[in-house]
Amino acid sequence: MDKKIGVYICSGCDIGDSLDMDALANVATSEYKVPICKNHPMLCGKEGSSIINNDIQKEGVNTVVIAACSPREKMEIFSYDPTVISMERVNLREHVVWCHPPNDEDTQMLAEDYMRMGLVKAQKMEPLEPFSEEINKTILVVGGGITGMTSALEAAKAGSDVILVEKEPELGGWMAKLWKQFPKDPPYLDLQETGIDSKIIEVKSNTKINVYTGAKIEKTEGAPGMFDITISQNGNSEKVKAGAIVEATGWQPYDASKLDHLGFGKYPNVVTNITVEEMASKGKFTKPSDGKEAKSIAFIQCAGSRDSEHLPYCSSYCCLTSLKQAKYIREQNGDAKVYILYKDIRTLAQNEIFYKKIQEDEGIFLTKGDVVGVTEDSEKNMVIDVDNTLLGENIQIKAEMVVLATGMVPAAGIEMKEVAPVETEAPPDEKKEEETPADIIIPSDILNLDYRQGPELPSLMYGFPDSHYICFPYESRRTGIYVAGCGRQPMDSSACTDDAAGAALKAIQCIELTSQGKALHPRAGDMSYPDLYMSRCTQCKRCTEECPFGVYNEDEKGNPLPNPTRCRRCGICMGSCPERIISFKDYSVDIIGSMVKAVEVPDEDEEKPRVIAFLCENDAYPSLDIVGRKRLSYNPYIRVIPLRCLGNVNLVWIADALSKGIDGIILIGCKYGDDYQCHYIKGSELANYRLEKIKETLDRLVLESERVRVLELSIDEYDKLPGIFDDFLETIEEVGPNPYKDF
C-alpha cells in the first residue's frame, strides 16, 4: 500500500509562541512533499485528535507524524494500530521550546531538524506484521518440590495444561523430608505440619497436570510458544511440546564434608541439620557414636554460609530451622540443653515472634560468637571454641552432639567451581582485548537447552540463575523460562510458594503475548521483530554471540537462525551487524542512519556546529524530558535520536554522521558493570566496547577521537545533562569544525 503521510503540528504549550510555525510546516510540505500538514492549538484535545482520526479514516493517511510534546506524554491519545498505521512523534515541547530561547534562529533550526528527522523516519517505517506461528500453551515445570508443585497447581487452576518433571521417584522434594515447619500462621508460636502430603495428592489428582517422576529433561529445543522437550524416564525418551518453562529445581545442602574444621567427618557426633529432621521423624535425638540420647546439643549457625571460603551468601533458612529444631529437641526431652551459636539471628518479619518465644525457653542458650573449632574430649564430648561472644570473652561449650546448620546450594550451581565460562569462538585475529565479560553458563544438566550460547540459564552470582533486577525479579535472560524458589535464591517455603505462583503467571503471560506475536517486558506488546537479509550475511557470528537473550542459533555454516519468540526487540543485534542486514519494520540501521543524514549541517563559516546525541529511550531520554520540564537550558546544536537501547548503535551511523560534516557524536546509555541498569543487560556495555573500536574508523577518516564520547547516566541524573552537553560542545569547539563539512 502506498504511504500517505499526515503531519500534525501542535502549537500549544508554548510551541506556537516560540517557533515560526509556517516555516516549520514548510519543511514538511515543501522539503518532504507531505500531502497533509495541519496545525492545532491543542492536538491532544478531543478536537485535535479527531482531526488525525478523520484523516486516517477519510483521507487514507497511513503514516502519522505528530510534532508536539514528548512521545512519553499523551500516549493513550496518540495510539494507533501499528499493523495499519505507522506513527512517529517529534518532541518539540520538552526538547525544543521548553529548554531553548523562543523565536531564536537556533531554536527554529533545532525544531526544523527534528521535523526532518521525524519525517525521514516516517517515510521509511512500515506497518508491523506480527510474527505468527502455531503456539503450544502447555507449561513445563521442572522440579517437583514445593515450588514446582505449587507452580503446576497454580497454572492448572488458571486453566493451563502442565507437564511436571521430577528427577526423584517421588514428588515432594526437601519439604517431604522435614518433620515439621516453623510457624507460618498467627500467633506464630507453634510448629506446623508441612502439608506436603496433601499437596502431592492434589497434584497427582489434577487432570490438567501430567506428572513424570524419576525423569529428566534430555533436551530443550525451540523457543517460547514452541519448545520441543525430550523427557527421559525409565530408559525411554518421549518428546513433548510446551510454550513456557518454570525451572523449580531447588537446592542441595552444602557439602558438609568440606567443613572438617567444624569436625564433620572427623567426629561421628557432628551431624547436619538435615540429619536432625530424620531424627525428629524417628522421635529420638541420638548420638551416632553410641545410639544414646544426646542430652546437650549445640547448633553452629552459618556452617559454610557467610563464609568467603565456602558460600559467601546467607542461606536464609538456617536460623529459623535451628530454632525449630531446638524446639523439636526441647519438646521431646525437657531436660535436654540446647546451644545455638550464631553470627546474627535472621528472623525477618513475623518470624521474630517465634524467635522471641524460643528465647524465653531457659533450656535454649543463644549466643553470638565466632566458632573457631570443634574438638572431642576424652569423654567423647564435643568441645566448641567460641570467640567474641556476647559475654565479652572467648568461651568453650561442651555438648554431646553438634549440629551444623548447613546452607543451600542451588541445583543450577552445584557444578559451578568445576567449570569455566563457556568460551565464545572467535577467530584468533578477531580476539578483542576489551571483551565484554562472557556469561557464566554452568552445564548443570537441568534443561539442556539447544541454544547457541549454552545449555542452561546464565548464572548471575554464586550459581543462582536469579534476576539482577529489583523491580523485575522475573526478568530472565532466556525468554519464556522462569526460575522460582530456592533455585533462584535461598528462601523459606512460604516465599517459595509465592514465587511459584509468580513464575506460573509469567509463564502463562509469555504464552499469551507470544500467541499474539507480541514482545514481553520491557517492550511488552511490541509487534516488531528482527528480519535478516541473509544473502549479505558473512557468518561473522556477532549477532549470535552478542544477543543478551540467546535469540540466535546457528546452522553448521555459521548462519544465524533467529527465533523471533525468544526476542525482546532490543535491537542489540542491529548494532552488532557489520553488514547492517538486521532490521525491524519500524526501526533499522537505515532508518536511524537516514535520520542522522536528515540533519542540516550549516557551512563552516556560520560557526554552528552540529552534534548527534544517541540517547537510550528508557533512561537518558526521559531524563532529558525532565530537563525540559524543569526549563533548564542547554546548547541548541544538539540533535537527539532516541534508541531502544544504546546497544543498537551501529558504527556506520558514526561514519555517516562524520562524513556528512556532523562535528561530534555523544552516546548516553545506562550504567553498566556489576550493578548494571541497562534493561537489556549488556546493551550499554556493548556500545561502549564497540565505540572503543571507533578510533580506528576515525583514524581512517583523519578525524579526532574526541569527536565521539560515550557516557553512562541514571534516569535521575537529569541535572547533569545540560552540563554534559555544554561540556561536549566545548570540546568540539576546541577540536574545531569537522573537516568533512563542506564536502
Added chain:
Amino acid sequence: MADTRDSISNGKAILVIGGGISGITTAIEAAETGCKVVLVEKEPFLGGRVTRLNKYYTKLCPPSCGLEINFRRIKKNPNIEYYTLAEVESVSGEEGNYDVVIKVNPRYVNENCTACGKCSEVCTTEISDDFNLGMNKTKAAFIPYNMAFPSRYVISPEIIGTDEAKKCLDACKYNAVDLDMQPETVNVNVGGIVVTTGWQPYDPAKIDNLGFKECENVITNVMMERLASPNGPTEGKILRPSDGKEVENIIFAQCAGSRDENHLPYCSGVCCLASLKQATYVREQYPDSKATIFYIDLRALGRFEEFLTRVESDENVSLIKGKVARVKEDPATKDPVVEVEDTLSGKKIKAQADLVVLATGIVPNTLGGSIPVDITCDDFGFVVSDPAKTGVYAAGCAKRPTGVAQSVQDATGAALKAIQSTLRR
C-alpha cells in the same frame, strides 16, 4: 482440552487496591496476561512509597528507572483502568462476582491537562509538600514530583473557593482546571481482588527515648531518602535540618520501634539493608564522612550478604552491636548525643553526631480495618491468607514487612490468584 475462553479471565476484571509498587505490578502483570484490571490509588499519582526513595538497595539504582518502564507498560495497555485520589468505598458479592463502589475525590484538574505548569506559575499560595513528607512547601497547584504518573497537575482543596483557584482556572488554556469537580462514584464488577495497600512508617514520636520530638537533627530513614533524592527538598544534598550543615558524622539507630514489645514486636525486614544503603550513599556524597550503625542483628539475607560485606570493608563505616537506649540534644551544637550499650564489649557508649537516622519500621495500612474488604489480619494488621476467604488476596507489605523485589514476586503471584478467581463462580 481446547481452551474456549475469549480471554485468560473470560472477560472478567480484577480489582487492585493500592497503586504502589506491588499494586502496579499486579495490575500490569495481570493486564499483560490478558485480564482487565481496575486499579485504585488514594494518592494523586501511582508508584506509592518507592517514588519517595532515592535509591534501591543493594544496587543503589534509582526507583524511577523501573517505574519509567512500568508506567510505559500502563500507558500502552488498554486493559488497565486506574483511578487516582480514589478509595474503595464498599465491596459486596463473592468470589467471581464482586460489586465494587469506588469513590474518586476531586483533583480539580481533568484529563485535558498537558502538564504545562501555567496554573502553578500563577499560584502563590504554598502548602506543605506531602511528597517530601512535609519537609518543605510546594505550590497549591502542583505536580506531586517531576516524574509523576499520571502526568497531570493537582489543585489542593485548600485553595478551592479562593481567588488563587480562580487564577489557576484563568491561566489554563486547555480547559483542564475544573473548580466545580465533585467526588464521583464509580461502580465496577470484578472476579477477584488483590489488596496491595502497603505500609506507613512507624510513628517515631511514639518512641520517647529516641528524641525525635526533641532533637532537630534526629530524622527517620524515610526522611533521609527524601533528603538524598535529586527531587527532594534539598535537591539531593544531605544537609542536617537545624543549620543546613553538610553531614560529616552520621549515626543510624536500628530497630527504632521494631523488635520491641512496647512498639512493633516483629522485625520490619528492610531497615538493616536500608541503613547500609544510606550509609553507602552518604559516604559517596561526602567522602570524608563517617557513619556508625548500631544494631541488634544485621539482617542481610541471601545474596544481600555481599552488600553487607562491601559496606563492612569501608573503614569509615562502623557496625556496632548494641541497641540505642537514648538520644539527647547537645544544646550548644544541636548535635544529637546517643547512648548505647555495646552488647559485645558490655561497655556503655556515648556518641555524638551531626545527624541521627532512626531506622523506623513498617506498619501495614491494613491495621485497624480501614479497607472495606473481608480480610483476616494478624495482631499486627498484616493480612493472613485464609482458605475460607478465596477471592481476596494480599501482596507486598500488606502481608508482611518486606522489600521491593519480594513485593514484586508476591504481586505477580497474586495476579494469578485473582485471575483464577475470575474463572470461579
